[in-house]
Amino acid sequence: MLGVLPCLYIFAADQTWEVSVKVKVRFFARLREETGLNEVELELDEATTLTDLIKAFFGDRDTREFLIAVNEELVEADDPGGVRLKDGDVVDIMPPASGG
Amino acid sequence: MRARLVDRISDLDELVEELKKSSEEIGAICIFIGVVRGISSGKRVLRLEYEAHEKLAPEVLAKLLEEAKARHGIIDGAIEHKVGSAGVGELVMCVAVASRRRQEAFRALEELVNAVKHKAPIWKKEVTEEGAYWVEAKPEEAGQGQSNHRR
Numbered sequence: 001m002l003g004v005l006p007c008l009y010i011f012a013a014d015q016t017w018e019v020s021v022k023v024k025v026r027f028f029a030r031l032r033e034e035t036g037l038n039e040v041e042l043e044l045d046e047a048t049t050l051t052d053l054i055k056a057f058f059g060d061r062d063t064r065e066f067l068i069a070v071n072e073e074l075v076e077a078d079d080p081g082g083v084r085l086k087d088g089d090v091v092d093i094m095p096p097a098s099g100g
Numbered sequence: 101m102r103a104r105l106v107d108r109i110s111d112l113d114e115l116v117e118e119l120k121k122s123s124e125e126i127g128a129i130c131i132f133i134g135v136v137r138g139i140s141s142g143k144r145v146l147r148l149e150y151e152a153h154e155k156l157a158p159e160v161l162a163k164l165l166e167e168a169k170a171r172h173g174i175i176d177g178a179i180e181h182k183v184g185s186a187g188v189g190e191l192v193m194c195v196a197v198a199s200r201r202r203q204e205a206f207r208a209l210e211e212l213v214n215a216v217k218h219k220a221p222i223w224k225k226e227v228t229e230e231g232a233y234w235v236e237a238k239p240e241e242a243g244q245g246q247s248n249h250r251r
């Protein structure tokens with residue numbers, strides 16, 4: 001899993017980059033089991049979009065397979081590629097609803 | 101209108117009384133109750149395990165109720181959904197709508213139940229004698245059931 005993360009410009013602790021943002025990513029239900037992660041904190045290039053983030057963890061799976069929230073607001077956009085992340089954002093990546 | 105995640109579904113008599121109090125115009129109350137089935141796709145079910153986004157799920161449920169009110173003219177409604185472990189026969193979901201007449205209540209109830217299952221960030225794992233599976237609703241099955249995603 002971590003092998004795919006460098007494409008997100010994750011920096012080593014001794015590196016600096018003027019345009020980096022720190023975000024927290026949380027995983028729910030099946031996706032928590034798939035990734036083996038409850039949550040992870042990442043330092044990313046500021047150009048990173050939600051689509052980049054999804055690809056980093058889940059490859060080329062269709063982003064419509066996921067419910068995504070940023071700062072506990074559901075992202076309604078069909079194309080999360082247009083959503084850039086800001087410093088301090090908390091991103092929740094969730095599987096489709098299956099309650100009831 | 102009340103929408104919430106619960107450890108245990110509320111007493112239904114109390115729920116009906118609460119809905120009746122919301123308006124003297126109410127002439128119909130429809131309630132859907134989801135129950136844990138003991139057999140699923142031929143497998144004996146031991147329990148279901150529900151997980152939800154604890155902030156977003158109640159917000160989505162409340163929004164669904166407001167949409168049903170606007171679209172169908174229901175007067176009041178309530179949605180409760182269980183989180184945590186649920187044994188066979190346990191009540192896990194309650195959707196109730198109160199309206200002037202039965203027609204709008206029936207329409208709103210079916211739409212709400214489908215919407216809860218397919219829009220609220222709530223997930224269930226089915227634990228059977230043969231293994232545990234996250235249950236997923238396929239988009240093309242919206243409103244028509246679910247399929248198992250084997251893990």
